[in-house]
Amino acid sequence: MDTTRIYQKFKEHIDEQRLLINAPMKEHTSFKLGGAAKLLVLPETKEELVHAISVCKEHQLKWYIMGKGSNLIVKEKGYDGVIIKIGDYYNKISVRDELITAQAGALMSSVAAKAMRHALSGAEFASGIPGTVGGAVVMNAGAYGGEMSQITYKVKALDSFVTEVEISGGELNFGYRDSIFHHHPYVILEVYLKLVKGNQKVIRDKMKELSHRRNSKQPLDYPSAGSIFKRPHGNYAGKLIEEAGLKGLSIGGARVSPLHAGFIINEGSATSQDVLDLIAIIQSTVHDKFDILLETEVKIIGDE
Numbered sequence: 001m002d003t004t005r006i007y008q009k010f011k012e013h014i015d016e017q018r019l020l021i022n023a024p025m026k027e028h029t030s031f032k033l034g035g036a037a038k039l040l041v042l043p044e045t046k047e048e049l050v051h052a053i054s055v056c057k058e059h060q061l062k063w064y065i066m067g068k069g070s071n072l073i074v075k076e077k078g079y080d081g082v083i084i085k086i087g088d089y090y091n092k093i094s095v096r097d098e099l100i101t102a103q104a105g106a107l108m109s110s111v112a113a114k115a116m117r118h119a120l121s122g123a124e125f126a127s128g129i130p131g132t133v134g135g136a137v138v139m140n141a142g143a144y145g146g147e148m149s150q151i152t153y154k155v156k157a158l159d160s161f162v163t164e165v166e167i168s169g170g171e172l173n174f175g176y177r178d179s180i181f182h183h184h185p186y187v188i189l190e191v192y193l194k195l196v197k198g199n200q201k202v203i204r205d206k207m208k209e210l211s212h213r214r215n216s217k218q219p220l221d222y223p224s225a226g227s228i229f230k231r232p233h234g235n236y237a238g239k240l241i242e243e244a245g246l247k248g249l250s251i252g253g254a255r256v257s258p259l260h261a262g263f264i265i266n267e268g269s270a271t272s273q274d275v276l277d278l279i280a281i282i283q284s285t286v287h288d289k290f291d292i293l294l295e296t297e298v299k300i301i302g303d304e
């Protein structure tokens with residue numbers, strides 16, 4: 001990619017402080033590992049986001065949209081293209097009656113906190129999910145019996161022609177950690193969540209209780225991407241990994257969490273390759289023992 005020439009194009013509409021050349025993705029993902037993006041764009045407004053995508057399309061650049069990078073591994077060799085990170089600046093939230101409107105980069109924790117302040121119930125389950133509302137809709141993120149499909153009223157998105165479209169919740173084809181966005185190249189701009197009126201204290205207590213449960217069950221002191229694998233039908237990835245004797249196994253700086261075997265943690269010096277090697281060992285061991293193929297929930301991008 002001819003970064004210098006293309007860089008000028010991005011600069012026409014985006015402040016250069018939010019255009020990072022050769023950006024180490026370990027500084028932009030929750031796992032704190034991975035190689036560099038040739039160019040990392042941090043849009044602040046819809047216009048900047050549209051401009052960034054339009055430049056990528058016009059110049060046929062390889063590009064990828066990310067939220068906060070809490071479900072993302074970038075390979076060691078990095079990404080020879082443009083990564084557009086929505087989760088740092090594009091994050092306004094507003095409330096009207098029982099409807100919350102959030103720009104795609106708003107954090108789920110901020111959305112849930114705002115809902116609580118307005119005594120709106122329904123988003124408590126998501127208060128500890130460390131990504132953006134856009135990423136949460138894409139992943140149909142869920143916890144403790146709640147998931148985004150239950151509260152997503154509609155989204156505004158850009159289609160493959162960079163035209164704005166509205167998609168209702170019912171058309172988003174939500175499934176387990178799945179949505180229309182895994183199958184069609186939309187970019188989510190705004191998410192509308194429909195909540196219900198509740199009691200502020202009850203909502204706050206629920207969020208506290210869930211946070212307590214999360215803190216005691218998950219290795220939150222270490223960088224990770226949460227659950228590495230999807231839950232296999234009728235079973236739990238963590239349980240299978242533990243029963244296969246892999247809890248605590250490490251490669252380089254990556255380890256199967258001794259607290260929760262469904263998590264791989266970065267003990268400080270892990271590379272993406274360490275994590276990918278650990279994933280491969282887990283998949284083959286669990287397959288050999290139980291004839292179950294664990295599918296990754298985490299998204300893996302980057303060059304070979």
Ligand SMILES: Cc1cc2nc3c(=O)[nH]c(=O)nc-3n(C[C@H](O)[C@H](O)[C@H](O)COP(=O)(O)OP(=O)(O)OC[C@H]3O[C@@H](n4cnc5c(N)ncnc54)[C@H](O)[C@@H]3O)c2cc1C
Nearest residue numbers: 067068069070071131132134135136141142143188225226
């Ligand atoms: C400690 C920890 C705990 C976690 N707990 C949970 C949990 O309880 N439940 C759960 O479901 N997940 C959990 N996760 C995983 C993760 O937080 C969720 O998947 C989250 O919704 C991802 O959001 P993100 O903004 O970080 O998305 P990213 O990781 O940046 O991206 C995820 C996917 O969404 C796409 N994407 C992001 N934004 C957009 C957009 N605006 N338009 C189009 N595509 C987009 C990306 O291309 C990618 O395919 C956890 C992760 C960690 C680190």
